[in-house]
Structures are given as C-alpha cells and as structure tokens.
Amino acid sequence: AQSVTQPDIHITVSEGASLELRCNYSYGATPYLFWYVQSPGQGLQLLLKYFSGDTLVQGIKGFEAEFKRSQSSFNLRKPSVHWSDAAEYFCAVVPNNNAGNMLTFGGGTRLMVKP
Amino acid sequence: GAGVSQSPSNKVTEKGKDVELRCDPISGHTALYWYRQSLGQGLEFLIYFQGNSAPDKSGLPSDRFSAERTGGSVSTLTIQRTQQEDSAVYLCASGTTSGYYNEQFFGPGTRLTVL
Numbered sequence: 001a002q003s004v005t006q007p008d009i010h011i012t013v014s015e016g017a018s019l020e021l022r023c024n025y026s027y028g029a030t031p032y033l034f035w036y037v038q039s040p041g042q043g044l045q046l047l048l049k050y051f052s053g054d055t056l057v058q059g060i061k062g063f064e065a066e067f068k069r070s071q072s073s074f075n076l077r078k079p080s081v082h083w084s085d086a087a088e089y090f091c092a093v094v095p096n097n098n099a100g101n102m103l104t105f106g107g108g109t110r111l112m113v114k115p
Numbered sequence: 116g117a118g119v120s121q122s123p124s125n126k127v128t129e130k131g132k133d134v135e136l137r138c139d140p141i142s143g144h145t146a147l148y149w150y151r152q153s154l155g156q157g158l159e160f161l162i163y164f165q166g167n168s169a170p171d172k173s174g175l176p177s178d179r180f181s182a183e184r185t186g187g188s189v190s191t192l193t194i195q196r197t198q199q200e201d202s203a204v205y206l207c208a209s210g211t212t213s214g215y216y217n218e219q220f221f222g223p224g225t226r227l228t229v230l
Binding site for chain 1: 157159160210218
C-alpha cells in the first residue's frame with residue numbers, strides 16, 4: 001500500500017545541536033516530496049520540496065533535505081537547532097500521477113528543543 | 116498580500132447540530148483543498164476544487180460532509196448532524212500552479228469541537 005512514514009513521533013534535541021527527522025515513503029514511482037512545519041496554533045508552512053534533479057534540497061529557515069532513492073527516504077536536517085524550531089514537522093508526498101496534487105502526509109514528528 | 120483565511124477559528128457545537136466552516140483563498144488561486152487534522156487520523160485530504168467544480172471528493176468521510184465553492188473563490192465546508200468523531204482541526208489550502216505542481220498555501224485552520 002502507498003504510504004508515508006515518519007518513524008519518530010517525538011524528538012528532543014538541545015539548542016545548537018544538529019537535527020535529522022526521518023521520512024520514508026512507499027510508492028511505485030518516486031512521488032513529489034515535501035516537508036512542512038506547523039507551529040502551535042499555526043497553519044502548515046512549506047519548508048522545502050523535491051521534484052527531481054539534485055538530491056540535496058535547500059529550504060527556508062536553514063533546513064535541507066536529502067532524497068535517497070535506494071532507501072525511499074527524504075530526511076530533513078538542520079546543522080544547528082534554534083529554540084524557535086520547536087514545532088511539529090510533517091513529511092508529505094504527491095504521487096506524480098495525481099492530477100489534483102493532493103498531499104498525503106506522514107504522521108508528524110514533534111520536535112522539542114532543550115535550552 | 117493576504118494569505119488564506121478561515122473562519123471561525125474555533126467552533127464548539129453540540130452533537131447533532133450542523134456547522135459551516137469558511138475558507139477565503141488567496142486571490143487568484145484556482146485550486147482549493149480541504150484537509151482534516153485529528154488525533155486519531157493525522158492529516159488527511161477531504162476534497163479538492165478546481166475553480167467551482169470538485170473533481171475529487173474522495174476524502175470526504177461520510178455523506179454528512181459536503182463542500183461548495185462559489186465564484187471560484189470562497190469555499191464552505193458543511194458538516195451535518197455532527198458527531199464527536201468530527202472533532203478536529205479543518206485546514207484549507209489554496210493553490211497556484213508552480214511548474215507542474217499546485218503549490219499549496221495553508222490557512223490557520225478551524226478547530227471544531229463536538230460535545
């Protein structure tokens with residue numbers, strides 16, 4: 001079955017430490033891939049997206065993600081976490097045969113940042 | 116410019132009552148999406164509009180749910196005879212074509228609580 005999985009429900013990191021949030025997908029063909037962030041009481045904000053080409057994608061707020069076809073993964077990284085990065089992060093996909101471009105989301109990873 | 120707005124921001128209703136949730140998309144965006152975010156089901160797609168028509172209603176969970184869009188702009192999601200399991204945050208997104216994908220911009224959501 002087609003799915004998007006974020007294995008980590010909660011992650012806690014210290015401010016200034018590096019961060020990696022995992023995302024795996026299960027689709028016949030590589031879908032379009034996205035990372036969104038949701039701060040408390042806020043809507044979803046797009047961090048970055050991957051359609052094709054260079055497998056390392058740069059996004060906003062200092063985030064990057066790497067697409068690895070062999071592992072069906074699209075992990076989100078940040079070299080140094082700031083307290084303001086505490087939020088919930090969602091990986092999402094759009095199958096590339098999806099005419100309406102509806103997003104299918106993973107379950108989310110809640111990031112907590114220790115001072 | 117103005118982003119996607121949704122009203123009300125919070126709605127508390129009694130089981131069995133009907134509710135209407137409103138979405139004002141970004142001006143000029145032809146695509147509009149409704150998603151639902153609940154504790155049990157995560158983030159899930161409900162319905163997609165292109166202009167005033169809804170080519171994909173596959174995510175609506177029951178026939179108590181309906182949506183319309185008028186003038187290619189404002190959309191209303193209606194839930195009839197609300198049930199406690201309808202309690203969730205309802206997110207609206209509007210989209211504009213970015214290459215071969217509708218980039219979606221999300222509103223802040225309407226939190227619905229059914230007592």
